Amino acid sequence: MLAEYLPIVVLIVLATGLAFIVVALGHLFGPRKPNPVKAEPYESGMRPYGPGRRRVSVHFYLIAVLFILFDIEIVFILPWAVVLREIKMVGLIEMAVFIGVLLAGLIYAWKTGALEWE
Amino acid sequence: MDWQDFLSVLPFIIVAGWATILLLVDLWIPANRKGITAGLAVLGLIAAIAAVISRFGIEREAFDGMIIVDGFSSFLQLLFLGVGVIAIAQAYDYLRRRDIERGEYYILLLYSLSGMLLMASAGDLIVVFLAVELLSIPLYVLAAFAIPKADSEESALKYFLLGAFASGFLVYGIALVFGSTGTTALSGMVAAIESAETTPILLLVGSGMILVGLGFKVAAVPFHMWTPDVYQGAPTSVTSFMAVGAKAGGFAALLRIFISALPGAAVMWMPLTMWIAALTMAWGNIAAISQTNIKRMLAYSSIAHAGYIFMALPAAATPEVAPEAVRAALFYLVTYAITNLGAWGVVLAMEKAEGSGLEIEDYSGLGKKRPALALAMALFMLSLTGIPPTVGFMGKFYLFQVVIDANLIWLALVGVVTSLISAYYYLRVIVVMYMRDGEPEVRSEALLNSTIFITAFGTFFFGILPGFLLKMINQVSLLDLFR
Amino acid sequence: MTIDLVLFFGLALIAVVAAIAMIASRNAVYSALFLVFNFLTVATLYLLLNAAFIAVVQVTVYAGAIMVLFLFVIMLLGTERESIGGRIRWQMPLSIVLGLALAGELAYVLLRNDIVQGPLADLTVEFGSPASIGRVLFNEYLVPFEVTSILLLVAMIGAIVITRKQREEGK
Numbered sequence: 001m002l003a004e005y006l007p008i009v010v011l012i013v014l015a016t017g018l019a020f021i022v023v024a025l026g027h028l029f030g031p032r033k034p035n036p037v038k039a040e041p042y043e044s045g046m047r048p049y050g051p052g053r054r055r056v057s058v059h060f061y062l063i064a065v066l067f068i069l070f071d072i073e074i075v076f077i078l079p080w081a082v083v084l085r086e087i088k089m090v091g092l093i094e095m096a097v098f099i100g101v102l103l104a105g106l107i108y109a110w111k112t113g114a115l116e117w118e
Numbered sequence: 119m120d121w122q123d124f125l126s127v128l129p130f131i132i133v134a135g136w137a138t139i140l141l142l143v144d145l146w147i148p149a150n151r152k153g154i155t156a157g158l159a160v161l162g163l164i165a166a167i168a169a170v171i172s173r174f175g176i177e178r179e180a181f182d183g184m185i186i187v188d189g190f191s192s193f194l195q196l197l198f199l200g201v202g203v204i205a206i207a208q209a210y211d212y213l214r215r216r217d218i219e220r221g222e223y224y225i226l227l228l229y230s231l232s233g234m235l236l237m238a239s240a241g242d243l244i245v246v247f248l249a250v251e252l253l254s255i256p257l258y259v260l261a262a263f264a265i266p267k268a269d270s271e272e273s274a275l276k277y278f279l280l281g282a283f284a285s286g287f288l289v290y291g292i293a294l295v296f297g298s299t300g301t302t303a304l305s306g307m308v309a310a311i312e313s314a315e316t317t318p319i320l321l322l323v324g325s326g327m328i329l330v331g332l333g334f335k336v337a338a339v340p341f342h343m344w345t346p347d348v349y350q351g352a353p354t355s356v357t358s359f360m361a362v363g364a365k366a367g368g369f370a371a372l373l374r375i376f377i378s379a380l381p382g383a384a385v386m387w388m389p390l391t392m393w394i395a396a397l398t399m400a401w402g403n404i405a406a407i408s409q410t411n412i413k414r415m416l417a418y419s420s421i422a423h424a425g426y427i428f429m430a431l432p433a434a435a436t437p438e439v440a441p442e443a444v445r446a447a448l449f450y451l452v453t454y455a456i457t458n459l460g461a462w463g464v465v466l467a468m469e470k471a472e473g474s475g476l477e478i479e480d481y482s483g484l485g486k487k488r489p490a491l492a493l494a495m496a497l498f499m500l501s502l503t504g505i506p507p508t509v510g511f512m513g514k515f516y517l518f519q520v521v522i523d524a525n526l527i528w529l530a531l532v533g534v535v536t537s538l539i540s541a542y543y544y545l546r547v548i549v550v551m552y553m554r555d556g557e558p559e560v561r562s563e564a565l566l567n568s569t570i571f572i573t574a575f576g577t578f579f580f581g582i583l584p585g586f587l588l589k590m591i592n593q594v595s596l597l598d599l600f601r
Numbered sequence: 602m603t604i605d606l607v608l609f610f611g612l613a614l615i616a617v618v619a620a621i622a623m624i625a626s627r628n629a630v631y632s633a634l635f636l637v638f639n640f641l642t643v644a645t646l647y648l649l650l651n652a653a654f655i656a657v658v659q660v661t662v663y664a665g666a667i668m669v670l671f672l673f674v675i676m677l678l679g680t681e682r683e684s685i686g687g688r689i690r691w692q693m694p695l696s697i698v699l700g701l702a703l704a705g706e707l708a709y710v711l712l713r714n715d716i717v718q719g720p721l722a723d724l725t726v727e728f729g730s731p732a733s734i735g736r737v738l739f740n741e742y743l744v745p746f747e748v749t750s751i752l753l754l755v756a757m758i759g760a761i762v763i764t765r766k767q768r769e770e771g772k
Binding site for chain 1: 648654657658661662665666667669670673674676677730731732734735736738739740743746747749750751753754756757758760761764765767
């Protein structure tokens, strides 16, 4: 049973390993000439001083919520995709209605400018 | 699954689908013409009313028992749709006056209504849960509609947090009941309890948690703490809809779950509901006495009325009385809806653009300045107290009778005594309107006035001639799930 | 010891360590990341129980969506490094009492296996698979499924309506 998941384990190991290797390679072969200016957090001439807490635009929150809603959609699409061959046309219509309703939401979000970033 | 099944949920499909279409149509309606959205929303509701009427008297289960169509669901759906029409009419001018008019208001209201419609015909605890959420989430947003006004924000936040908390109780209770009976279908639960193939402790804790979750929704003591603040802070037109619609929706679920699906467990929930009813009546009425703000007073009044309707549950624990108890509760819901929509309508007429004019003192001199409005308000206050010749009297009379039939004399006594207490603060409004001098500033908006007129007429008409309503309710029964 | 048992103990150890690290770390962002790690190990535990669908939901919804929201809120409020001093005083004793109560409950259920009186469900390996859930979801549970889409839509409208004023002012 669990052997079915072996490819996923291999993938995870490869992905993690690759990340480590890339970082390690940079350390090994990259030129390193540190100086005080380079060590500063930003190099645009602005000293990053100021209060640690800043008000962040509520837009971040909105994007996060929209992301969650569409993410939950995936949870429903997954079992649908697995059984689509069995439930055929009826299943297709059911999912079309489901996505259609959420599509209305997307159009609404789009038209009201919720996705724009000023 | 066949076409009959789709006809069974047609009212829900119409309202939810129409709301989704309106959501898109509204994008192209200019900001100063949002009356079009309101009108279209009402059209959708009328279509849904026609759909409900066309299948009146039909009893069936649809979608493998997920949906139940019976007299109970059809009657409540008519009530909800009627409330929806009045709520839209009340909101239109108010939103313009307070400068918060947006098309989304009517759309969210339709979605909330669709949740109530679904609730009325839910045949499965999962559908009940989804219906609760569908009726609540738009209400959270509507309560926040006057953002960035601080009181509206406060109202929405409190309503949302406590509502989410209550939903947690509800869904956990559903899980435990499922654990005990092995099903979420209401009909299956009856069978499981009959055959004693249940785990009693899980059933007890589970149904208790469902009671808590829905108790929050209908604002029953001790789950009422949010009510005054939320009702006061929300835009008044939202409060009006919330006080009537959300409460009726909650009771739809309570009656359906406890009376038709869990009669076998009545020994467990009967004492609980009895105490909740008694405490709610007592505390709601006592706390209302000291209120000076009309919105807060009506909020406590709505808590008290939840207590009266709650009495139907312990009464229904006696099997012979159960059908009559359901009818009495439905009748009371109608009286509550008509009277409260009217009273909130008067509050809407008295509220000034910046949100003041909500103290009971502000009603001084209304009797001289606007006799018709004052008369309507007096009628609503009498009806809320339960004094003839108003519909409120008929509602209380019917309900108390059922409670006495179930041999709960002391509970009926609590009801009568608390009604007497309530006379103090309801009649005070009448005294202030007629006996005090003052120069109230009152709106006169055609739509709002007509809703006040209709509800006042209903309060009076059904008060002296309740026959029509009673005849309709006598045909109502919960679809017998024992078959 | 079977391979399943070895896997279980290994994963359980990681899950517990991640959970402790989440509580112990002072930086809220680190806590959130440890929580993600915990969610992922728990997801693999679900796989061990043949509950593939729940494992997928655990990864997409919890480790994905919910954690994104957590991180957003931490950043929005700017509470990455909250000082420990501001704790509620009775938090510690209360958590100990509640923890003991939970442990007692679990012990009770484990030791007294007669608490379940109804018939125990006879489940096949297929029970928790996405396919069997899909079969039920798109037949018996069609109504709840479609209602869910409306619920998601309403949540979307709500989020947009509530933030609209602030977004307009922010322009």
